[in-house]
Amino acid sequence: MDVVIRNARVRGSAELVDIALTKDRIQAVGPRSATTAPRDIDAAGCLVSPGFVNLHLHADKALLGERMRPNLSGTLPEAIEITNDFKRAYDPEEVAARAGRVLEAGVQNGTTFFRLFADVGTIGGLRAAHGLLLARERFRGLCQIQVVAFPQEGILRDPGAAELLDEAIKQGCDVVGGLPWYEYTDADAREHIDICFTLARRHDVDVHMLVDDTDDPNSRSLEYLAWKTMREGFQGRVTASHCGAMAAYNDVYAAKVIDMVATAGVTISVNAHINLVCSGRLDREPRRRGIARVKEMLVRGVNVVSSQDDVNDPYYPFGKPDQLEVALMMAHTAQLTLPHELEQVFDMVTTNAARAARLDDYGIAPGRRADLVVIDAPSIHEALRTQPPRRSVFKDGQEVARATLARELKTPRR
Ligand SMILES: [Zn+2]
Numbered sequence: 486m487d488v489v490i491r492n493a494r495v496r497g498s499a500e501l502v503d504i505a506l507t508k509d510r511i512q513a514v515g516p517r518s519a520t521t522a523p524r525d526i527d528a529a530g531c532l533v534s535p536g537f538v539n540l541h542l543h544a545d546k547a548l549l550g551e552r553m554r555p556n557l558s559g560t561l562p563e564a565i566e567i568t569n570d571f572k573r574a575y576d577p578e579e580v581a582a583r584a585g586r587v588l589e590a591g592v593q594n595g596t597t598f599f600r601l602f603a604d605v606g607t608i609g610g611l612r613a614a615h616g617l618l619l620a621r622e623r624f625r626g627l628c629q630i631q632v633v634a635f636p637q638e639g640i641l642r643d644p645g646a647a648e649l650l651d652e653a654i655k656q657g658c659d660v661v662g663g664l665p666w667y668e669y670t671d672a673d674a675r676e677h678i679d680i681c682f683t684l685a686r687r688h689d690v691d692v693h694m695l696v697d698d699t700d701d702p703n704s705r706s707l708e709y710l711a712w713k714t715m716r717e718g719f720q721g722r723v724t725a726s727h728c729g730a731m732a733a734y735n736d737v738y739a740a741k742v743i744d745m746v747a748t749a750g751v752t753i754s755v756n757a758h759i760n761l762v763c764s765g766r767l768d769r770e771p772r773r774r775g776i777a778r779v780k781e782m783l784v785r786g787v788n789v790v791s792s793q794d795d796v797n798d799p800y801y802p803f804g805k806p807d808q809l810e811v812a813l814m815m816a817h818t819a820q821l822t823l824p825h826e827l828e829q830v831f832d833m834v835t836t837n838a839a840r841a842a843r844l845d846d847y848g849i850a851p852g853r854r855a856d857l858v859v860i861d862a863p864s865i866h867e868a869l870r871t872q873p874p875r876r877s878v879f880k881d882g883q884e885v886a887r888a889t890l891a892r893e894l895k896t897p898r899r
Contacts, residue, residue: 486512486522487882488855493533494863495849496828501530506855509881513851524884526877528859532868534831535848536597536628536856536878537808538838541693541726541754541792543800544584544601544620545575545613550797559766561698564799565637572609580616581623587796587806588624593886594807595858595875598629598842600693600792602662604637605653607645614653627885629856631842633693635662640680641673647680654688661685663694665706666730674706682717691722691843693754697730700764700775704730711745720750724841726792728753728777729760739778747785752841753777755833756794757818758811759801779819783829790838791815791830808834809860813869824866831865855882 488506495502495514503518504511513520549571556563584601591599601621603614614634621630634653636646640663654661663681665674678694685692692714697704707728714723725746731739746753757776764775782789791811796804804810812834816822821830839847846854861873874888 486520488524488526488879488884489518489520489522490526490528490533490857490859491518492530493528493859494530495533496865504533504849504857506879506882509855511849511851511853511855514849526859528876530863531876532860532862532864533849534595534858534860535835535839536858536880537595537834538598538842538844538847539591539596539793539806539808539834540600540724540790540838540841541756541794542587542591542599542601542806543795543798544587544599545580545603545617546798546800547587547796548583549799550802553799556799559763561763561800564763567799569608572604572613575609575612575616577612577615577619580613581619584617584620585623588620588628591793591806592628592878592880593875593888594805594809595860595878596628596806596808597856597858597878597880598839598844600631600633600660600842602633602635603653603658605634605646605649606636606638606643607649608638611649611653611656614656614658618657626883627880631659632657633660633662634658636664639664639667640677641668647684650684651687654684654690660691660693661688663692665694665710666697666699666704671705675709678706678710678713682713682719685719686717691724692719693724693726696725696728698727699730700733700767700773701730702733702735707731708742708745711742711749711751714749714751721843723749724752724754724790726754726756726794727760728755729764729775731777732764732773732775739781743778743782743785743787746782747787750788752788752790752837753782754790754792754841755779755815755819756792758814759794761814761818762801774818776818779815779821788837788840789833790841791833792838807872809868809872813872816869827865827869830869856880
């Protein structure tokens with residue numbers, strides 16, 4: 486026994502429990518453990534959760550906001566164009582250093598798993614991927630990282646991108662990305678998805694695409710992605726991010742597509758705060774939220790997650806990054822405010838995201854991986870409301886971050 490976390494509040498238990506860790510595993514969970522360990526931590530009734538999972542983070546673009554010109558239209562196409570200027574001059578060392586600043590903050594906020602998107606295309610070549618693979622190496626032990634080879638300029642629109650994606654996966658990228666809605670025609674969008682599945686099959690990797698990330702009600706890439714997933718037997722291995730066009734689909738079509746997504750076992754990563762900033766920019770009033778139909782998907786049993794996506798870049802000027810903040814944004818945007826809905830929101834940054842990443846040993850139970858975060862709040866409701874410090878973060882049973890904060894209210898002298 487190496488560590489005991491005492492008096493922990495865990496989900497699904499009315500009583501406080503002690504959590505014992507041995508090496509990189511949880512050894513025991515139960516009330517009042519008599520055993521001692523070299524490291525003994527009193528959680529004092531605080532919520533202890535499995536480490537947060539951030540399934541979608543553009544770490545190669547993170548913090549470019551410190552150097553970019555402003556995105557005047559606030560739209561995705563302008564964000565893509567601004568970023569290209571930087572990408573031409575990417576240096577893997579510089580990308581890894583910028584990504585590292587964001588990863589450090591994320592770990593301190595309790596995230597133990599990140600899926601990082603690396604732009605791969607003819608503008609930046611493999612330089613962003615090399616930078617994030619470097620970051621993955623440097624952060625070994627602090628967090629688990631997957632790198633997605635992501636065609637930010639499209640595949641058919643960017644001749645040469647398919648070969649670069651193939652090469653990026655050969656060189657160590659873990660997941661094949663996609664951006665089908667960005668192609669010029671519906672036929673090209675379908676071919677884009679076909680190419681991604683060919684790569685996924687060739688290298689036996691999972692798929693994570695940015696799908697129907699537009700206000701256009703006729704954007705149809707999610708439907709085809711769900712069909713393709715079923716056709717290829719990839720159930721449980723595909724994630725689609727954003728899907729904001731779902732808000733613009735007519736109700737009958739939306740219901741059909743959501744059923745297809747549920748049947749195909751496609752995870753939807755909503756990242757609502759990004760769409761709140763980027764969607765509906767051309768609307769007069771009333772201005773739509775432009776986010777995927779979260780409540781309808783939950784009713785139909787779709788695996789819904791929410792991720793940080795961007796941190797101070799041309800797409801989004803904020804982001805700490807903190808999955809607890811992401812969850813709070815989700816609660817607002819999707820209007821999830823009832824007690825059971827707050828539990829659903831918390832699932833989106835923990836268990837649902839872990840399922841999408843196929844982390845089989847995730848959770849608080851004996852034998853599971855000892856990736857934990859001690860949140861300075863007694864409940865999920867209070868954690869969301871107060872966004873408190875993370876007292877301790879454990880990765881593979883080792884404490885990798887700790888926060889202490891002394892606050893004082895002073896009585897004014899009369
Ligand atoms: Zn994204």
